[in-house]
Amino acid sequence: MPKVSSPKALAAALTEYWSPRVVDELEDSYVKVAKVLGTFGWHSHDDEDELFLILSGCLRIELETGAVELAEGEMFVVPKGVRHNPVAEQECCLMLIERKSTLHTGNLVTERTRTLAQQLGED
Incomplete structure (x- = not known):
């Protein structure tokens, strides 16, 4: 039976901010949702690009060269190696597509870092 899901509903149901959940996979990538x-x-992610798709709300992605403002339905790919800082002034739900090797907070460990097991809902 084919699997149908609503990323917007899955993201809206999350209870913790900045804690992405893997909802599917596509070849060597995970599809994740998050509430932020x-x-x-x-x-930054040294070896992986990161796609942000806004499901509801707005997100600003600060880059060292400026900022990108994203509204519902818009997407942006942060190229590998580019330092970035996502900021949501109000609650925002988003979908991420990242290679399976992508570390949640890049090569930094912070209070926001989530393990792959946590993102898969195993922890």
């Missing part, structure tokens, strides 16, 4: 509010923190 406030500032995430500067980080």
